Amino acid sequence: MSVKPFESTMQDLVYNMDVGMGLQIVKKGLYVLFVLTLFLLYPFTQFHGFKNAEAMEYAQLGRNLMTHGHFVTKCIRPSTLWYLSAKNSPKDQPAARQELGDYQPDVLHPPVYPAVLAAAFKATDVSFTLNRGAWVFPPEKIITAINIVFTLLTGLMIFLLGHRLFDRRVAVLALTLYFLSNTVLDMSISGLGIPLATFFTTAACYLAVTAASNRQEQTSAIRWVMPLLLSAVCCILAFLTRYGTVAIVPALALFLGLSFPQKKWAWAAGFLLIFALGISPWLIRNTIVSGNPLGMAPYTALTDTNLFEDDLFERTHQPSFGGPSRILNALWAKWMVTTASAYQENLRTLGDGLLICIFIAMFMHRFIRPTVHRLRWCLALGMVTLVLIGGFFGEATLRLLYIFWPFVILFALAFFLVLLERLNFGIRLFNLAAKAALITLSALPLIFTLLPPRAGIPYPPYHPPFVSLVSNMLEPNEVICTDMPWATAWYGNRTSILLPGTLQEFYEINDYTRRIHGLYFTTLTRDKPYARTLLTGSYKSWFPILEGKIPNDFPLAQGFALPPNTADQLFLTDRQRWKD
Numbered sequence: 396m397s398v399k400p401f402e403s404t405m406q407d408l409v410y411n412m413d414v415g416m417g418l419q420i421v422k423k424g425l426y427v428l429f430v431l432t433l434f435l436l437y438p439f440t441q442f443h444g445f446k447n448a449e450a451m452e453y454a455q456l457g458r459n460l461m462t463h464g465h466f467v468t469k470c471i472r473p474s475t476l477w478y479l480s481a482k483n484s485p486k487d488q489p490a491a492r493q494e495l496g497d498y499q500p501d502v503l504h505p506p507v508y509p510a511v512l513a514a515a516f517k518a519t520d521v522s523f524t525l526n527r528g529a530w531v532f533p534p535e536k537i538i539t540a541i542n543i544v545f546t547l548l549t550g551l552m553i554f555l556l557g558h559r560l561f562d563r564r565v566a567v568l569a570l571t572l573y574f575l576s577n578t579v580l581d582m583s584i585s586g587l588g589i590p591l592a593t594f595f596t597t598a599a600c601y602l603a604v605t606a607a608s609n610r611q612e613q614t615s616a617i618r619w620v621m622p623l624l625l626s627a628v629c630c631i632l633a634f635l636t637r638y639g640t641v642a643i644v645p646a647l648a649l650f651l652g653l654s655f656p657q658k659k660w661a662w663a664a665g666f667l668l669i670f671a672l673g674i675s676p677w678l679i680r681n682t683i684v685s686g687n688p689l690g691m692a693p694y695t696a697l698t699d700t701n702l703f704e705d706d707l708f709e710r711t712h713q714p715s716f717g718g719p720s721r722i723l724n725a726l727w728a729k730w731m732v733t734t735a736s737a738y739q740e741n742l743r744t745l746g747d748g749l750l751i752c753i754f755i756a757m758f759m760h761r762f763i764r765p766t767v768h769r770l771r772w773c774l775a776l777g778m779v780t781l782v783l784i785g786g787f788f789g790e791a792t793l794r795l796l797y798i799f800w801p802f803v804i805l806f807a808l809a810f811f812l813v814l815l816e817r818l819n820f821g822i823r824l825f826n827l828a829a830k831a832a833l834i835t836l837s838a839l840p841l842i843f844t845l846l847p848p849r850a851g852i853p854y855p856p857y858h859p860p861f862v863s864l865v866s867n868m869l870e871p872n873e874v875i876c877t878d879m880p881w882a883t884a885w886y887g888n889r890t891s892i893l894l895p896g897t898l899q900e901f902y903e904i905n906d907y908t909r910r911i912h913g914l915y916f917t918t919l920t921r922d923k924p925y926a927r928t929l930l931t932g933s934y935k936s937w938f939p940i941l942e943g944k945i946p947n948d949f950p951l952a953q954g955f956a957l958p959p960n961t962a963d964q965l966f967l968t969d970r971q972r973w974k975d
């Protein structure tokens with residue numbers, strides 16, 4: 396066999412690097428390097444610990460699942476104590492207590508995200524001890540890495556979906572805009588688990604489109620049945636990650652019903668049936684534990700209503716509802732206000748603001764491909780459904796509009812490129828300039844975020860060294876009452892009860908439910924409006940203690956301020972534990 400001369404080999408290599416496969420490898424390598432650099436730079440400059448209560452609560456659920464093998468929580472609300480005691484008969488409570496020990500079963504959150512965290516904690520054998528002088532809790536780095544991984548996987552789904560619906564050009568540009576979105580990068584370090592829900596949602600949509608396309612092309616059954624089943628599985632996992640993602644299920648079922656050429660609605664019904672069967676074990680668990688398929692999650696709609704202002708419902712040990720009519724009126728009033736606010740703020744400013752405007756305008760255009768045309772209207776139905784649900788449950792649910800952000804980018808970008816083609820500039824440079832302008836404007840929020848001044852630590856109120864100091868003064872089996880139980884449960888690993896609505900309810904819990912060994916106030920309470928909330932509102936019974944006037948019969952009379960000689964935080968306990 397003849398061997399090519401050295402000069403010929405070098406010419407082939409140079410040719411490949413210039414216009415052939417080598418050039419493609421270099422381009423893709425540089426793109427991957429750019430993305431990895433971005434996802435390393437952003438956490439390095441912006442992440443200084445969790446700043447969201449929900450992130451801490453999910454994190455402690457993951458640790459408890461890893462440690463105890465049960466879905467239990469150390470973040471306890473007075474309303475949950477009432478709910479579980481009302482739903483479980485007295486004879487059943489000792490058996491449940493014996494099975495779960497001193498921990499309360501969680502009846503508020505779905506299980507998939509805590510399960511993923513538990514698996515990651517176990518695999519990495521991460522330490523839950525805050526190192527001296529450290530500002531960031533070590534497990535939070537693991538949680539952030541998990542969310543970044545699922546953000547990257549969502550990007551892969553965007554590329555695949557964009558390539559199937561439109562073309563490679565749209566897919567690459569959409570992927571780039573997604574990774575340059577400050578909203579995406581900020582969510583990846585939030586610890587909320589929404590990137591996981593977004594990945595499942597985007598994957599479900601891609602698989603549903605694949606199933607519909609393959610069915611229309613009359614391919615073998617396996618090529619459309621398997622994507623259909625996997626799409627349903629992804630919907631199940633999305634729901635068990637965040638309940639609010641149920642909004643995508645009827646949207647995809649409708650899309651499948653409109654897209655399948657034969658027995659269309661039978662397949663849509665089958666999709667819904669698979670979803671219902673998949674989530675049923677978890678619903679049965681909740682029913683056994685709490686008497687309700689969704690646990691106490693539906694009751695959170697009462698938060699911040701005319702019946703219970705702000706977080707008073709969660710802090711109430713014996714809530715009084717006043718009859719069905721009062722409840723319905725309060726929920727209706729809340730829904731009207733929250734839905735209007737969601738349209739004005741959450742929906743119209745989804746993502747980074749610019750692309751959502753193009754996305755809304757896109758509905759005035761009719762795409763040639765029926766699949767694209769159907770999918771956008773079904774996704775719009777899903778978005779509207781989520782807004783309507785979020786009207787009852789507030790910001791925590793409306794935040795899930797983020798799961799539609801990948802679709803907003805794809806359809807907005809496709810419409811933008813259609814407009815460019817119709818303008819017919821004639822000069823390719825003008826088209827490139829328009830695309831560059833769109834990318835730059837979309838990336839401006841990210842650029843401004845990375846520029847100084849950068850984000851600082853999430854204090855007040857969250858500062859792991861303070862929380863660890865206070866929590867470690869209590870024994871592992873002792874209970875602390877605080878206005879941020881999610882933080883003491885996560886950083887301090889102590890059973891933590893949310894500050895009750897009144898001092899009398901504190902006495903009731905302390906005397907009849909669990910003895911409380913510490914009381915921890917932070918700026919979450921101290922920074923509330925003085926006259927409307929602290930002096931005359933829902934915190935008025937606590938105001939004397941905040942002012943240092945401890946009642947004579949109060950069991951926690953020893954304490955100190957944090958930081959020293961300030962009024963930011965106050966810790967009270969039954970003895971001078973700092974001298975032990």
